[in-house]
Amino acid sequence: MKTKVYPRFSDKQTVYLNAVVKDPQIEVGDYTIYNDFVSDPLLFEKNNVLYHYPIHSERLIIGKFCSIACGAKFLFNCANHTLKSLSTYTFPLFYEEWGLDKTNVSWAWDNKGDIIIGNDVWIGYGAVIMAGVHIGDGAIIAACAVVTKDVPPYTIVGGIPAKEIRKRFDADVIERLLMLKWWEWPVSKIKKNIPYIINGKLNDLIMEHDR
Structure with a gap:
């Protein structure tokens, strides 16, 4: 981190x-x-x-x-x-006002x-x-x-x-980018390949990945 x-x-x-x-x-x-x-x-x-x-x-x-x-x-x-209730008012949230069980507070909203x-x-x-x-x-x-x-x-x-x-991108390019996962590469490798990334040179990036 x-x-x-x-x-x-x-x-x-x-x-x-x-x-x-x-x-x-x-x-x-x-x-x-x-x-x-x-x-x-x-x-x-x-x-x-x-x-x-x-x-x-x-x-x-x-x-x-x-x-x-x-x-x-x-x-x-x-x-x-x-939206499961007949009312959108959050009765369970105001359990003290309405004498409700406070363990049911989360019933006031959908998770x-x-x-x-x-x-x-x-x-x-x-x-x-x-x-x-x-x-x-x-x-x-x-x-x-x-x-x-x-x-x-x-x-x-x-x-x-x-x-x-x-x-x-088209489906083939997306598939290859998801395969490459360049963001998981070591920082030194990313630095080396920044020109390929920013200039859209996918084939060069794939070659670097395969080395």
């Missing part, structure tokens, strides 16, 4: 996220960055991970080399008023599970990721999108609710 907070010496708006988060229920891979030009990015847990209460032990898992833009939000299960973000994912400005959503490696979430369903690898989604706009 990285301990360096700021990737750039003069930039206090961008942080390596796993050097910032403290909650053990939030896991972030190396080199994933968060940028915030409105608030202090060091307050990511408070400002961006919402309704994340201990009662569920739910997790936010974010992979390596992700880019998370200002204002992106991760909205957890306690924001979901249950959709963890939020899991893959590697090399770009989450745009103001996007909202809802509880239970899994986002695949290499996906892109457009600005202000509200993601309510899983997003396949290397897929661009946008809108409210977010829908597929297009794939980033």
